Amino acid sequence: MRLRNKPWAKDKIAAYPQYVIPNPEQYKGRWNELFGNDHPIHIEIGTGKGRFITEMAKAHPDVNYIGIELYKSVIVSALDKLIENDLPNLRLLNVNAKDLMNIFAKGEVERIYLNFSDPWPKKxxxxxxxxxxxxxxxxxNIxxxxxxxxxxxxxxGLFEYSLVSFSQYGLVLQNVSLDLHNSDFEGNIMTEYEQKFAEKGNRIYRCEAKYRKPMQ
Amino acid sequence: MRLRNKPWAKDKIAAYPQYVIPNPEQYKGRWNELFGNDHPIHIEIGTGKGRFITEMAKAHPDVNYIGIELYKSVIVSALDKLIENDLPNLRLLNVNAKDLMNIFAKGEVERIYLNFSDPWPKKxxxxxxxxxxxxxxxxxNIxxxxxxxxxxxxxxGLFEYSLVSFSQYGLVLQNVSLDLHNSDFEGNIMTEYEQKFAEKGNRIYRCEAKYRKPMQ
Known part of the structure; x- marks a missing residue:
C-alpha cells in the first residue's frame, strides 16, 4: 500500500502502550500473563490498518490476537480501531517480522495469519x-x-510461489480456495485491501498450511 | 466427454495389436524390450483422443510414451493418429487405470500425465x-x-482438491500455474479439450507433484 508520512504516528503509538506493546521481548514466553488467560494466541503478520484482526478479535473472544505491523504510519489506523473497541483480547506490535523469535517462545503461537502480504515479484x-x-x-520456531x-x-504469482514453498518445506495444504469469494468458505473477514480488490471482481486466493508433527 | 457408441471400435482396436497392445500384463517389467531401447517411459492416464500424447511423442523421440484409455469409442481416435504417424515411441493401452500395477513393475515409469481428468465433483x-x-x-508403485x-x-474444484491430496500424501509441488495459457510455461501441448476450453477464455490450471525420495 502507498505509505503516507505521518510524523505524529510515533507519538500516538507511544501514548497507548497498553495497546501497542513497547519492548515486546519482555513478554517472550509469558504472553498469556499479559492477556490474563490461557487462550490460544493467533498473530497476523502485516496487520495493516487492522480491520481483519479487530473483527477477528470481536468474533472470537476466546482467542488472543496480536497484530504485527512494521510501519508506524499504518499501524496507527489499527490502533484507532483498538482504542474505539477496547478489546481485551487484541494487542498490537510495531516490530519487524524478522524479530519474531525474540518475542515469542517456541509453541507460544497457535496460528499465523498472512493477509495480502507484499508479493515482492522480482526474483x-x-x-x-x-x-x-x-x-x-x-x-x-514460535x-x-x-x-x-x-x-x-x-x-x-505470490500464491503459486507460496503453494510450492509450503510444499517444499514439508507443510501440508488444507482448504485451498482459488476463488474465495465464490466458494463455500464461511466466516471470511475481509481486510480493507481485500474488499477494495474484490469489488473490482478479481479473485482472492486462500489456503491453510499446517506443520507436520515432529518425528519422535 | 460425451461418448458415442462405436460398435466397430472393438474390431478396429483388435486389428492393430502393434499399436494398442493386447494383454499388456505380458510386458510387465520389460516394456523397454517392446520399445527396443532404454529410454524413460512416460504414461498418460486418460489419453482420450490422443492429441497430447501423439504430439509429445513427436516432440520427444528420446522418451517412450504409453497412452492409457478405458473407452474403446475414444481410444480409436488416438489409434487413428498413431496409424497416421507410425511413431515408434508411442503405444496405447485399452485398460483401466486401476490395473496399472499388473502392467508396470515398480520403477518402470518415470512420469505420469493426468490431463483434464474427470472431476467427479460429488463428494x-x-x-x-x-x-x-x-x-x-x-x-x-509403478x-x-x-x-x-x-x-x-x-x-x-478438482485442482483445489488435488493440491491438497498431493500435499497430504507427501508429494512436493513444483511449477504451479493458475493460468497456464497466460504464463511463461514453454512447450505446452494442448489436448483437444484444452484448446476448446481455452478458446472460451477460461483458465487452465497446472502443477507437477513429485514423490519424495524414500527414507533409507
Whole structure:
C-alpha cells in the first residue's frame, strides 16, 4: 500500500502502550500473563490498518490476537480501531517480522495469519516474501506442533510461489480456495485491501498450511 | 466427454495389436524390450483422443510414451493418429487405470500425465478422482523414486482438491500455474479439450507433484 508520512504516528503509538506493546521481548514466553488467560494466541503478520484482526478479535473472544505491523504510519489506523473497541483480547506490535523469535517462545503461537502480504515479484527479492523458506523456519520456531499458517492474497504469482514453498518445506495444504469469494468458505473477514480488490471482481486466493508433527 | 457408441471400435482396436497392445500384463517389467531401447517411459492416464500424447511423442523421440484409455469409442481416435504417424515411441493401452500395477513393475515409469481428468465433483465419488490417495499410492508403485505427476485441468474444484491430496500424501509441488495459457510455461501441448476450453477464455490450471525420495 502507498505509505503516507505521518510524523505524529510515533507519538500516538507511544501514548497507548497498553495497546501497542513497547519492548515486546519482555513478554517472550509469558504472553498469556499479559492477556490474563490461557487462550490460544493467533498473530497476523502485516496487520495493516487492522480491520481483519479487530473483527477477528470481536468474533472470537476466546482467542488472543496480536497484530504485527512494521510501519508506524499504518499501524496507527489499527490502533484507532483498538482504542474505539477496547478489546481485551487484541494487542498490537510495531516490530519487524524478522524479530519474531525474540518475542515469542517456541509453541507460544497457535496460528499465523498472512493477509495480502507484499508479493515482492522480482526474483531477486524472493527472500523478502513472507512465505519464503527462512520465514517458514522462523514461524516453526514460535508455533505449536502442527501449527497453521492461514494465507490470503489476490496476487496470483505470490500464491503459486507460496503453494510450492509450503510444499517444499514439508507443510501440508488444507482448504485451498482459488476463488474465495465464490466458494463455500464461511466466516471470511475481509481486510480493507481485500474488499477494495474484490469489488473490482478479481479473485482472492486462500489456503491453510499446517506443520507436520515432529518425528519422535 | 460425451461418448458415442462405436460398435466397430472393438474390431478396429483388435486389428492393430502393434499399436494398442493386447494383454499388456505380458510386458510387465520389460516394456523397454517392446520399445527396443532404454529410454524413460512416460504414461498418460486418460489419453482420450490422443492429441497430447501423439504430439509429445513427436516432440520427444528420446522418451517412450504409453497412452492409457478405458473407452474403446475414444481410444480409436488416438489409434487413428498413431496409424497416421507410425511413431515408434508411442503405444496405447485399452485398460483401466486401476490395473496399472499388473502392467508396470515398480520403477518402470518415470512420469505420469493426468490431463483434464474427470472431476467427479460429488463428494461420494471422491474415490474415483485420479488424484485420490489410493491412486497416488498406485502410481507410487509403478514410478521411479522421485517420479513425477504432471497434472492439467480446467476444473477449479478438482485442482483445489488435488493440491491438497498431493500435499497430504507427501508429494512436493513444483511449477504451479493458475493460468497456464497466460504464463511463461514453454512447450505446452494442448489436448483437444484444452484448446476448446481455452478458446472460451477460461483458465487452465497446472502443477507437477513429485514423490519424495524414500527414507533409507
Amino acid at each position: 531477486r527479492h524472493e527472500k523478502r516474501r513472507l512465505t519464503y523458506k527462512t520465514f517458514l523456519e522462523l514461524y516453526e 508455533l505449536v506442533d502442527e501449527g497453521e499458517i492461514h494465507f490470503k492474497t489476490d496476487n496470483q | 461420494r465419488h471422491e474415490k474415483r478422482r485420479l488424484t485420490y490417495k489410493t491412486f497416488l499410492e498406485l502410481y507410487e 514410478l521411479v523414486d522421485e517420479g513425477e505427476i504432471h497434472f492439467k485441468t480446467d476444473n477449479q
